[in-house]
Amino acid sequence: xxxxxxxxxxxxxxxxxxxxxxxxxxxxxxxxxxxxxxxxxxxxxxxxxxxxxxxxxxxxxxxxxxxxxxxxxxxxxxxxxxxxxxxxxxxxxxxxxxxxxxxxxxxxxxxxxxxxxxxxxxxxxxxxxxxxxxxxxxxxxxxxxxxxxxxxxxxxxxxxxxxxxxxxxxxxxxxxxxxxxxxxxxxxxxxxxxxxxxxxxxxxxxxxxxxxxxxxxxxxxxxxxxxxxxxxxxxxxxxxxxxxxxxxxxxxxxxxxxxxxxxxxxxxxxxxxxxxxxxxxxxxxxxxxxxxxxxxxxxxxxxxxxxx
Amino acid sequence: xxxxxxxxxxxxxxxxxxxxxxxxxxxxxxxxxxxxxxxxxxxxxxxxxxxxxxxxxxxxxxxxxxxxxxxxxxxxxxxxxxxxxxxxxxxxxxxxxxxxxxxxxxxxxxxxxxxxxxxxxxxxxxxxxxxxxxxxxxxxxxxxxxxxxxxxxxxxxxxxxxxxxxxxxxxxxxxxxxxxxxxxxxxxxxxxxxxxxxxxxxxxxxxxxxxxxxxxxxxxxxxxxxxxxxxxxxxxxxxxxxxxxxxxxxxxxxxxxxxxxxxxxxxxxxxxxxxxxxxxxxxxxxxxxxxxxxxxxxxxxxxxxxxx
DNA sequence: TTAAGCGTTGCAAAAAAGGACACACCCGCA
DNA sequence: TGCGGGTGTGTCCTTTTTTGCAACGCTTAA
Numbered sequence: 001x002x003x004x005x006x007x008x009x010x011x012x013x014x015x016x017x018x019x020x021x022x023x024x025x026x027x028x029x030x031x032x033x034x035x036x037x038x039x040x041x042x043x044x045x046x047x048x049x050x051x052x053x054x055x056x057x058x059x060x061x062x063x064x065x066x067x068x069x070x071x072x073x074x075x076x077x078x079x080x081x082x083x084x085x086x087x088x089x090x091x092x093x094x095x096x097x098x099x100x101x102x103x104x105x106x107x108x109x110x111x112x113x114x115x116x117x118x119x120x121x122x123x124x125x126x127x128x129x130x131x132x133x134x135x136x137x138x139x140x141x142x143x144x145x146x147x148x149x150x151x152x153x154x155x156x157x158x159x160x161x162x163x164x165x166x167x168x169x170x171x172x173x174x175x176x177x178x179x180x181x182x183x184x185x186x187x188x189x190x191x192x193x194x195x196x197x198x199x200x201x202x203x204x205x206x207x208x209x210x211x212x213x214x215x216x217x218x219x220x221x222x223x224x225x226x227x228x229x230x231x232x233x234x235x236x237x238x239x240x241x242x243x244x245x246x247x248x249x250x251x252x253x254x255x256x257x258x259x260x261x262x263x264x265x266x267x268x269x270x271x272x273x274x275x276x277x278x279x280x281x282x283x284x285x286x287x288x289x290x291x292x293x294x295x296x297x298x299x300x301x302x303x304x305x306x307x308x
Numbered sequence: 309x310x311x312x313x314x315x316x317x318x319x320x321x322x323x324x325x326x327x328x329x330x331x332x333x334x335x336x337x338x339x340x341x342x343x344x345x346x347x348x349x350x351x352x353x354x355x356x357x358x359x360x361x362x363x364x365x366x367x368x369x370x371x372x373x374x375x376x377x378x379x380x381x382x383x384x385x386x387x388x389x390x391x392x393x394x395x396x397x398x399x400x401x402x403x404x405x406x407x408x409x410x411x412x413x414x415x416x417x418x419x420x421x422x423x424x425x426x427x428x429x430x431x432x433x434x435x436x437x438x439x440x441x442x443x444x445x446x447x448x449x450x451x452x453x454x455x456x457x458x459x460x461x462x463x464x465x466x467x468x469x470x471x472x473x474x475x476x477x478x479x480x481x482x483x484x485x486x487x488x489x490x491x492x493x494x495x496x497x498x499x500x501x502x503x504x505x506x507x508x509x510x511x512x513x514x515x516x517x518x519x520x521x522x523x524x525x526x527x528x529x530x531x532x533x534x535x536x537x538x539x540x541x542x543x544x545x546x547x548x549x550x551x552x553x554x555x556x557x558x559x560x561x562x563x564x565x566x567x568x569x570x571x572x573x574x575x576x577x578x579x580x581x582x583x584x585x586x587x588x589x590x591x592x593x594x595x596x597x598x599x600x601x602x603x604x605x606x607x608x609x610x611x612x613x614x615x616x
Numbered sequence: 617t618t619a620a621g622c623g624t625t626g627c628a629a630a631a632a633a634g635g636a637c638a639c640a641c642c643c644g645c646a
Numbered sequence: 647t648g649c650g651g652g653t654g655t656g657t658c659c660t661t662t663t664t665t666g667c668a669a670c671g672c673t674t675a676a
Contacts, residue, residue: 001351020622030622031623036664051622061391068383072383083352083373336635338653339635342656361653362642363654
């Protein structure tokens with residue numbers, strides 16, 4: 001939209017942290033960009049950016065303004081998709097932010113199914129750590145978030161949440177696979193493969209260890225859950241997974257999953273959320289609906305772990 | 309704001325119902341305006357207006373778009389006032405839509421008090437019939453509405469509501485002023501002065517008459533409540549008022565107020581509201597707060613009419 | 617002290633927007 | 647049925663706005 005150019009410029013400068021940097025991204029000269037920023041500040045009758053020697057930074061008025069700008073841009077997208085929706089072809093773009101546990105396992109099938117119905121809809125899918133996920137939502141850079149163990153639920157409107165008992169992934173021929181359920185000490189003593197501190201799964205394991213006075217020292221630590229699963233399949237140790245990500249992804253026959261012994265470890269929660277009070281574009285809203293349905297369907301299918 | 313010119317143009321055309329008409333309002337030539345409209349339609353990749361021989365009209369895509377445009381303009385105002393507020397001076401403009409019963413009696417004092425604290429805030433105040441009031445809210449042409457007996461509460465977020473028993477206004481020396489409370493038949497037989505059909509007060513009286521099988525024929529009917537009150541003061545008959553508008557306006561010693569006999573007539577409700585989910589500009593929000601407080605304070609002061 | 621980065625400014629060129637006018641069209645009315 | 651007044655729109659030309667280029671003054675880090 002041509003008429004939002006000025007706002008795009010402000011957004012770019014705020015992101016880049018400098019006028020020259022933003023100018024390069026926008027493929028215009030710094031002087032032109034600078035003049036537009038000055039013009040906007042004059043119209044608002046207040047400065048939006050603090051000028052420093054190494055660039056610019058939003059001041060408090062600027063924070064207010066940039067929030068308006070981003071909300072406006074997001075809302076325009078919503079209107080466009082709504083308009084497209086009434087002319088028959090559903091188009092749009094759905095931006096999803098996830099934590100690493102979710103990875104590429106939970107969503108691909110659903111996205112593919114959705115795109116089969118609406119090929120005009122495109123997706124972007126990025127994994128961050130937990131704090132960043134929530135910030136993506138706040139900055140309107142993500143429409144939907146899927147995350148395990150949110151830090152703060154502020155600003156987040158829950159679309160669906162499901163309780164998840166951690167499940168131990170191991171090679172099918174692993175000796176412990178003979179047991180129907182595992183004790184925490186056994187897990188810790190057979191080469192635990194864990195995500196780094198700060199992620200939701202790790203947090204839960206650490207909490208359980210503290211409670212039992214055990215020492216949690218992973219054999220291998222990685223932020224790539226596919227890598228950990230791969231190692232488990234090769235017999236390198238024991239990885240952890242969430243029931244939903246197991247259930248919703250293609251079966252890997254070489255892997256066996258076993259639950260922990262009841263009450264040894266607390267369950268966590270998998271959340272799907274959007275920004276509080278925000279009107280999502282049609283495409284994102286419909287996708288979120290399907291996501292919720294899929295979650296509920298899959299949780300139905302899963303063997304119930306009773307918590308009496 | 310210069311960067312919203314295009315949107316202002318669309319809004320003007322939608323309002324005027326023709327490009328030439330809007331062009332005159334905007335003080336530009338029709339051809340220039342036409343080109344901008346065409347450009348916007350091209351950017352949206354869809355037509356916004358239906359072209360007819362007698363002008364243009366929004367199509368359904370246009371309805372969606374114009375709603376976005378107006379929301380955007382309103383939100384920008386909010387941000388401006390928020391920015392101004394953080395630099396200490398509260399500025400802004402508060403647009404109030406009321407029904408005629410409210411008239412100029414309920415609000416002037418409060419507005420004056422508010423402006424004494426914040427002279428940078430200006431007000432506009434218009435009276436409409438009930439349907440139009442709600443439409444003003446919906447079209448973002450009013451920030452706050454004050455109305456008696458809303459038709460539909462859709463889209464309206466209630467800021468405050470107060471039950472109001474109608475009170476009969478008469479000359480202080482009117483024979484009926486001797487009675488502590490009036491019967492409906494007495495009211496009807498002593499020259500009732502009523503607002504026209506469609507307004508809230510009239511609706512309540514009509515309902516009470518239907519219930520009792522009485523005939524409601526006002527001696528004088530007018531949409532100007534000040535005029536009716538004036539007539540009552542001169543002994544021309546009996547007018548009706550709401551407790552809050554009496555209480556909050558300067559005392560008129562020549563007027564006596566008497567309640568109806570209990571249960572003869574249903575009470576109505578006076579509402580203060582804003583558009584559902586909308587973020588009001590600072591000035592409007594603070595004013596709405598004061599309005600609510602004033603209502604509650606005044607209702608406290610009023611003699612309670614018990615409804616056992 | 618120097619060098620590199622930054623925002624900012626004057627000036628000329630390019631681009632966008634606007635004005636004036638003419639045209640084609642549709643509608644109500646004679 | 648033709649006519650007049652209303653509409654949106656296209657074209658040419660002028661005016662205004664925006665941009666690119668080069669230079670300046672400034673702060674910071676080496």
